[in-house]
Amino acid sequence: MASPRVQRWAMLLSAYNYRMTYSPAREQIHCDALSRLPLPDKPQDVPTPAETVQLMEFVNSGPVSQKQIQIWTQADPVLSRVLELTRNGWTADAADNTSDLKPYINRQAELSIENGCVLWGSRVIIPPQGRHAMLCQLHEGHFGVARMKSFGRMHFWWPGFDQDVERMAAGCRSCQRWRNAAPPTPLHPWEWPRSPWQRLHVDYCGPVNGVMLLVIIDAHSKWMDVHMTRTSSAEVTIEKLRETFACHGVPETVVTDNARYFVCPEFKTFCKRNGVRHVTSPPYSPHSNGLVERAVQTLKQGLQRQSTGSLSTRLSRFLFRYRSMPHSVTQQSPAEMLLGRPMRTQLDLLREDARRSVMEAYQRKQKAQYDVRAQPRIFQTCRCRTTSTGGRWCQMSLRTPLLWTAPLTPSPENPETRLWAVRRRQRPAPSPLRSARTSDDIPRRRRRLRRRGSRLRPLLRRCRVVQRGRGVAQCDSGRGSLILWGRSVVT
Template sequence: MTYLMRKKCLYDGMEVMRFETLAKRLMSFRLIRLSRVLNYVLSGWPKELDGPALLPYWYRRRELTVLDGCVLWGARLVVPPQARKRVLEEVHKTHPAQVGPTLEQVAQSCDRCQAHRMTAPLHPWVNPGRPRARLHLDFAGPFMGKWFLILVDAFSKSLEVHPMHAATTRATVKILQNMFATHGIPHVMVTDNGCVFTSVEFGDFMRGNRITHVTSAPYHPATYGLAERAVQTFKGAMKKMETEYSSLESKVDRFLFRYRLTPHATTGEPPAVLFMGRRPRSRLDLMHPDLAQKILLKLQRQKQDHDKTCRERTFKVGQHVFVRNFSKRCKWLPGTILERTGPVSFCCELTDGTVVRRHQDQMRNRITTGKVGELAPAPGADEEVLDDLEDGTVTGRASISNVQNPADASVGQTAEPEEKHPRSEEQPTSSEMIAPTMEPVIRRSSRTSKPPDRLNF
């Protein structure tokens, strides 16, 4: 570069300034600011400056050098103020990219640079935050003999395609009315400046539904680029399915189904998930394990293992039962089922009129013998209830001698048809079932206590 600048040459009729020229001009202006900088670089900088004019050079004094009478800042040449305009014109001769504020000012004053400036920085649309808040509309067609109205949701990127015979305002409004009845009215709708969207009828439809209608700048499709990209995606997919032997409507449905299940490049989620909050089922889901069926099989196996040691127990309304008591008196109390409150829970009325709610595990079958105060457990009753009966802790009878089996009750009494079938007789009232309660007898263990055997070492 130094060799080229030292060499005298012509470029588009303009003579390139050489190092010697810059040095002569610098030496001819020794009393100006840059001359003092040159002297300070060669002889040393003073401890204090007499003014703020040389502060920019003072801060960079350790980076300044002198070469052939010219001041260099690193590898760059410090140009005198009198020669800067010509140097800038030489640098901007081929209209390069602007670097620095000085060259930016030169480019702004250049007509050619202003006519060929780069596009403005991208200004993306604001994310609406929820589905169906802003819709982008555009027409595709005529394509495959029809027009297609394409709608894109700005939040979920969900796509809708509606085939049309003609792109008219009345047909467009009818499709939008059907869509609003299903998904609601959006806040904003973005379109281009087509005749359908700028018509009076379409404007009245927007104002009537309180929708903000935003149109793009004329001949600037990047404003509604979301809809334009959707049109290109739809056309490309339909062209790839031209060889398939199916109707146009079937192809559109299959395209939308696959598109809505495919993760979008912007959101990273399928449009159907963001739009509906769930992933629709597809044939590919059959390849995944069914969690619900797995849980059902586990529950069925758990029930089978549990029911191996259990007996089937059924109760009905009006049936006499023993109800588990959780107070300090006795464990089981007689009662009658009033209603079923669940698959395995019931409300029962005790002999004293108290209504309690119990699980079927807390209930036992009970059969009355026909006499007031005489109760008998049902055949196959649990051993725990029988133990309570033998201990004299079940209320509703006078003594242990009154408790007997249904088979023995028919032998010691006068045979009557009603007593042979105690379940078919009229159920006694609660007052008839109450008998004097005996005080519980405190029993002590009769086991002989033996002293423990100890090892005597």
């Protein structure tokens, strides 16, 4: 048998019609000169002619035949020994010769010989020279390991066949490129935070209507904050996080992905200065930051299902409902988990507040007990001035005593706390300043006080109490402040 090089030459020349003649080397001047003359520029890659590639594939693609297996079996030292022991019988000292015979010794009762080939049952034992070719034939369709094993076991076998099939499939680039995803690893959940606002998960959502949404969610209470931004830069992210920290405090840990605005030096410096531990999820593993990813999905669905209103209005409606409704994990609303109280909604109008009714009953009982010895106070003499005009104090004697009967603060029953002038017989009385007299009977001074009282009269009619203290009452009439000072004032 000729060498492989000579065979390739023969296959290459068989495509041409030629006539061979002998010519001495001294007469082949042109061939000798071209073979000895180097080129000035040597190419890096020399393309292989298409015909040569096709011929090579044709030479190497021949199937393995029974005759080749017979020749390889007789030439192999292990299989030739197995062939001899199978033909003449297995001896007791055969296992002590070499460890290569151990796979065959365990199957010696099932071995047989057919046309110079060793068989295990109905399967041909392939010598080492033909194993690679058989594996290539099995892997022509690029099927999986299980199909290759099941199909190969129907025809042939050799020691370590299963391992060779697995290595063949693992070494194929096409199979590795288009293989299925690896099975998921066991889940390692995040540890439950001990207190609210301890660990935050942050990510961007969008663009939504040309706006980016920065989503911040608390791992303990599930409280969600959403900020609308035009860009998703590090400066904007730091600014929005600073606003959130100013409202709820600085967390211990912030979890983000590996986006450029989260791993930049500015963001790392911001976290370091505030004492925040920054944790990033592994690349191409969004489920590691699954809390905020699920929050982004919930936010998108909530905004898309609302058909009316601007983006800001829809976002406010979504956050209001999300924070006030019980969460599926905690069975409590995020507002109650973070703020310690449920949010008041329109549905709270359907039932009466028990605490409020109890407090009102308690206050009524307290007032009844206190008013047993209490008496309303009436003052006859007072001093008045208007703060809007900067007037001076003037002392006046009221013909009709002034009775203070208004409560301290406005109530639903009496929304405007007013100062009433009541006569003793409970009849409509004229304005208390209409007949005001001074302490002396100087006519000039009386006229001046009357003019000043005429300016105070319309203010007193529309005044309501703004603030009162011991001996002083300040009233507001809409046009200015009216301050009353008397000897006996209700406190």
